[in-house]
Amino acid sequence: MKKLFIGLLVIIVVFVLLLYWSLSSTDMQFKRNELINIDSVESINFKDYDSVMVAASTLYDADEIKRLMQGEHYRKVWAAPVKVPVVFLDTLFGGVTIIEEGGGKQTHSLKLKADNGVLYTLRSINKDPQPLIPEFAKTLGIENIIVDGISAQHPYGALLAAKLSEAIDVLHTNPKVVFLPKQEQLKSFNAKFGNRIFLLEYETESDVNWTDYTNIIKIVDSEDLQQLKLEHGTNLNIDKQLLIRARLFDFLIGDWDRHSKQWGWAVQQRADKYLAIPIAGDRDNAFFDTDGIIPSILSNKNVVPELRPFEDDIDFLEGLVYPFDRYFLLNSPEELFVTEALHLQMVLTDDVIDEALSVWPTNIVDLSGKEITAKIKSRRDKLLEYAKGFKQEIDRQGQLDDHLKGSEDLNLPAHLKQCFDCEP
Template sequence: MTTSRLRILFPIAGTLGSLLLGTGCVRQQFFQPDARPNAAQPLSASADSVRGATAGRQYARHGGLYNALVGRHHRPTWAAPVAVPVLHLPKAQLGGLKPGKVGGGFNSTSLALTTTDGHAYVVRTVDKDPIRATPQWLRGTFLVNALRDNISATNPYASLTVPVLAEAVGVPHANPRLFYVRADDPAFQTDSLRHFRGQLGLLEEKAAPLPARQPAPSSVINSTKAFNAVFTNSATQFDQPALLRARLLDGWMGDWDRHPGQWSWSLTRPTKTGHATLLPLPKDRDMVFYRLDDGVLGWLVSRLALRHWVTFAPRYKNLTGLMSSGHYLDQRGLNELNRAQFRATALAMQQQLPDTLITRAVHRLPAPAFALEGPRTIAALQTRRDKLPDLADAFYQQLARRPRIGGTAQAERFTIHRYADSTVVTVQTAVAAPVLYRRAFLPTETQRIQIEGLGGNDVFAVEEHGNKPGRKPAIRVFGGAGADEMQAARSSKGIRFIQESVSAGQAFDTPPEE
């Protein structure tokens, strides 16, 4: 969460802060000390499971007035007592696990693990602490209490349902398993691992395994390296149909937190022509089935301050906000697909997600959590599945309004074909070279096309076809670095060429701030 967004959220939270939080400073003992309410009773060293463990019972300690104002969220699920296996790292649950480096994002704490045969895993705490995402000037205030309490808007076990759903539509996925970490486990006694003691954790592969039909990758890389590979030369490109499936799955499950840091990429081995493909590997499914706007404050926050915090419900709410965290990736990774491809993908996914499969997936929730949320979640997923083509069409229109096409650090030839009813843009490395990119744009869908040559000595050619070539959509061409050439007749309308690059921070090859 950025500082600017927190500055917007602060006065909204402040309006109800004294009533809801009951203190002007951060609560020192916010989290439950142990997932086992009876933690005072010793747990046998040989115990393979525990009963009655809770993911975070502190979220359910409030009364009816608080829940009406802030929101009930998933509080009962966080406090529901569940049966959980105990994590024993040396045992053969996965062939033995050896602890590695401690890490994690702004909320979770994670521990890298390796098996005896070298496979990489990670265990992450189910409960989160967003204090690391807050600026120093806010860390002593009641807003930290509010942000911590907002974790109750997430379903602690939602990620357990994802493998069945993702597998059905051919999207790579991790296979998380829920465990309890003993408070006295000798493998977790160092100070850096204190956040794991007595807590529930999710153990999963560090990189999502590929579907069986996919070729073995040459490497698995993060988004920064993936973008750099695409921007360096045209030999590496995103697998756009695969990314579309993954993004529609995100929207269907209500997973709004899909910024570039939430992806890894499988880089395929180069073909005989030297080309390689980046297959998306989604990770960190913490925001699936998110529920925020069931209270006055939650409703205000989602409408006025943080519009991308979108509640999962039977109908799709605020599509722009729902998909906005992935906009940088979507603009670059889905810019060649047309409306028919979006719709065809959604229709195929509908057929791959029957009611029986949805029910099987949601039953992966622990039984007490399913009793609380299962039936309504199944019904919502079914309704959203029936509206998947509408989601795909609205998503397409959002991206088609002002698409961006980028070159690389090498020289490319961009050809803009103007027809009476459309504009077709192609990209090649030379006149007679294979086409790397091709898409037709319609004036009814697209207002403006932005083309960025980036590096190299690029050529931008305009070819007009027919007696009355169209003037729309408008086209802005930015040459960027290099000695670029614009080949266009003086009569060409609606096309503007700028030799310079796009302003700093806005260029096609400038990653967003995380």
């Protein structure tokens, strides 16, 4: 027993030493992209350039110990140079106006409005995790675990997700990578947003229809959709078939972060009735790749069950079912889940998946393309099983007990808090 205790103590000590070794490589919590072959960014006139070579971030460079403890992730992809178009707000889409600064806990963003009324957003590819770092992590000096965890996100995953979405007719926000130089139009936002790369994409709420669908009266977020449901009652429904397709697609690409704030709805008028068509936004966590000792511990289903790694197989489907699913899909027949799984298996052939990699530069494909497409294909082949399990888990968890995220301030009747089509 004494030898066992000593052995366990030695393991703990070695683990702690390796942990702090891995954390010692940098004390930085945020770092911008790096321009390639440009020595003085402040003196250059970007008006003379239509594109630049840029690396998303070298913050995630790591030695062997760090890779062992915190994982390989997409470190090489983050540091790889890519060619990115340069944009100026006074000429973008004929000229855009900054509406407001936005962003979630990690993402810096600017909402833009074009002259035709279409809303766009610039979402930072570099993430700022400082708001997510708890005080105990700072006290223990382990905040780099959270900072470095961003390297598990693929900086260009949203592009591949969008390309595949087109193949299955799921609406997306049409993201493009752009470089935004410092410029007069940014005004007070220059310091925070100038000389950075962003995803430029449509907003998931708009009074102007930017989709290919006809008779769209507006594009709304989930909270406003609930408000419309109050007004129109049974005359407003969602396209459950397309939502199930979109959610099963999330399973294929390993996007585990799909709460209600990450969806928009294109509301289509059909005579005196309305149909809300889902729009998937915010693909930061598509293809989320966790390995290494620390991330593997954190992503264990008994530690952080909703943090699901992108592997060949889904080993804990329960962690992928959100209150969003229970709210919008509770009363859906199993046949819809089966039909959509079979449809995705038929449409997303090996060739379609492989050809979608064309949205990435060759060097990014070489670094991560083969591994990602192999996992998508493996998950596709098991999708019917996942679809049935998805339906069963929604039914098992049942109606919501509280407001859907983002709608806490709405004065909803009890039945509309429980699910979108629950009866009064």
